[in-house]
Amino acid sequence: MHEPSPPSPPDHGATEADHPQPEPATGAVESGAPGAEIGEAALGQSAAGRDANAALRALAHTARSFILYDAANERIRGFLEDTRARFEHYLATHGEMNLEVRPWDIVLGGEVVYSDKDRERSLAFRLYRDGVRRLVIRPELEWDEIIALIGILSVRYKGVRTQEDDVVTLLWRADFKHIEIGAVEGLVASEDDDSDMQVPEGSLAGPRNAMQAMVFGAPYRFDYPWPSFTERAAIEHRQVPPSLLTSITEEDGTEAVPRECLQLAKELLAGLSDPLDPLTLDDVAPVLREICAFLVGDNYLDALLEVVHTVKRTAPPDEKARKELLASCIDEDVVRRFILELGPDEPAAPPALVELMSTAPGDHLGTLLDLFAGSLHHRGSPLIRQLLETQMHGQTARVVERLHALGGPASIELFRLLTRADPAGAVEAAVGFIGGTDEELQLEGLRFLETVPYGARIGRALVGALGAGSSAVRVRSLAILARQRESRAFDPLVERVKRGSTGELTVAEARAAGEALASFDPTRARPLFKEWIRPSGLLGRLAPGQTILRWAAVSGLAHLPGRDSEELLEWLSRHTSDDLSRQAEATLARLRHPQEGRPHA
Structure with missing residues (x-):
């Protein structure tokens, strides 16, 4: 291909109004104002227009990408290949690409094929600002020329008022063989020339010189030339208002x-x-x-x-x-970092941190449990405890698993946090504790169950606890069952007392069992106690465990006033050992004189 002719010299004093402007494609909005938006469908109604639009967008995107990525980055190579493919497709299909550059648009044969109103991103704005008005790309375009063109455009994307040359100078220096440009000196008039100025018909006033004409014709938000200040003023000190100083300081400050x-x-x-x-x-x-x-x-x-x-x-x-x-x-690492930055002595979690945890993906409960288990400082931290309570709801199984791994006082503290964060989940956990073997957790679970509404699920768990290995757990369960008058526990408790009377049942537990039986069903308890105090037949009186059964009966009769109870207690006081005899006498006295048995009497 022959060498392209050099670009035409700038046409000083001319305005956009001096040249006919091609119309955008049908359906596009007017592109003169930067606020107008052109949909992608309006850019290129013809096949050539669409292909040109794709090529120019790829060119602009690749040039901007040099700001974000290193030139050797794999993504840059992909962008370059895409740009090359789109230009080769256009040039092979439609031939020469003859583009007219406007402030916000690039036009091909009267059809707008590129438009971007964002001055920081717009390829058209960058070219027009530096004086490029026409860009012709020949079909013989070579790969090295595409690379050089992208390099020039990426330089101008990196800064607006840096010290590098403008696009026109860089393009001329590149000495392209298959790219031709037409340029002017930019948006600056070299001289005032009133002879060519025409006042539009019907207007009250028009531009007085070429400079004003260019400014009047420039698009909204465009960079106007610097005005020339002719006023003279004496230099003097002026007190800067504090509000202005504050504003300037804030602009340069970390805030x-x-x-x-x-x-x-x-x-x-x-x-x-x-x-x-x-x-x-x-x-x-x-x-x-x-x-x-x-x-x-x-x-x-x-x-x-x-x-x-x-x-x-x-x-x-x-x-x-x-x-x-x-x-x-x-993510969860970000949340953990903020927690550690605040420190364990923070009295409360900032609302922003609580909200961040509710939004951020990740296992925040696991993070908090690790902190709680790993340090005494974090275990006692109000911040960690508050955040744990926000994350425990619906996570009972995970909390219980960590409870058993911790053991000791730490497990009790963690369970108490669960009772505040998720009471329903804590009930499930407490019921599970009762059926376990950890006495501390069993007793803590029973203490919590005493504070929640009683139900069949809790009742079944308490009845099951009558067979627990710990006497303290069995006694505490009996006390709760007695307060609830759980009649369904009567038969299991009778069986438990009979079976345990021969060995493992303590006196304290026997007394608690007797009180519970009297509370469950007084009608059934009275003949049962009579049988335990005065069993029928010689074998019954000599049966092992008879003493434990009598202790249970004495405690139960204390809650069943009546002549029958008094007679049984009186008989027992004369026919049993010293301790049991004294207990029977004391119980009989309380039944006969209930007022004297009260602490305040």
Whole structure:
């Protein structure tokens, strides 16, 4: 291909109004104002327009990616291959790509094929600002030229007012063989020339010179030229208001950094739904991870929570994508770090930390249980205890498993936390304790069951506890059953007393059993006690365990006033050993003179 002719020199004093503007494709909105939005479907109604749109978007995305990734990154190679494939497809299918560059759009044959109103991202804005007005790409375009073009554009994406040359200069230096540009000096008039200015018909006033004409014709939000200040003023000291000093200090202080992090997160998430040049999850997630790592490292808990809320509000509707973005912000390690940073002496958990735990994925209960079990300081920490209570609900099985692993006082403390956090779960745990072999947990479970509403499930557990290996557990269970007047426990208790009277049943337990039987069913208890005190036949009187049965009967008769009870106690006081005889006499005295038996009498 022959060498392209050099670009035309700048047409000083000209405005956009001096040249006919091609119309955008049918269905596109007017592109003059940056606030207008052009849907992706409107960019390229023809096949050539659609292919050009795809190629330019790939070019812009690849150039911007050089800011985020190292040039040797595998993703960069993928972006480059995509850009190359799209340009080769267009040039092979449609031939030369002759583009007109506008402030916010790029036009191909009267059809808008690229539009982006974000000045920080827009390829059109970068080219137009530096003076590029026309870009022609020949079918013979080579791979090295694509690489060089992307490199030039990526330089201009990295900074707006850095010291590098503008795009026009860099393109001319590159001396492309198959890329041609047309350029002007940018949005600056070299001289004031009133001769070519025309006042629009019907307007009250028009531009007075070429500079004003360019400013009037520039799109909204465009970078206007610097004004020339002709006023003269004496230099003098001026007192800066404290409010202004505070504002300036805040801009340069660390307090502004969390706000900037939040703003960056919002812009990244908005880029995921950009219809013209969307970002991908692989673009956004690593940057979000860096943002949140900074906020965690500097203990900006409230700012981190704001970022998390922003992700939940604005993330794509796809559940998998939302979880991936949320996981890039917070996890259980982040929560653990904040807990350790606060320290065990913290009197209460900050509301932001509690909310963060409810949002962050991960096993927070496991983290807190590890801290609780691993250190006496954390075990007594109000912070750890409060956070544990927020995580225990519905996790009874896991808490009980850790209880048994801990043992001793620590297991009791953990169970008491469970009783406050999840009373229903604590009932399940207590019922399980009663059927176990750990006496401390059994007694703690019984103490808790005394405080909750009684039911059949608890009653069955207490009856089962009558066969527990610990006498203290059996006595405590009997006391609870007696207060509840659990008649269904009558027969199991009678069997238990008879079986245990020959050995394992203690006097204290026998007395508790007698009181319970009298409470369960007085009608059935009275003849039973008579049989135990005065058994029929010689063999009955000589049967082993008779003394234990009589102790139970004496304690039960104390709650069954009447002539029959008095006669039995009187007979027993004359026909038994010293201790039992004295107990029978004391019980008989209380039955005959109940007022004297009261402590206050």
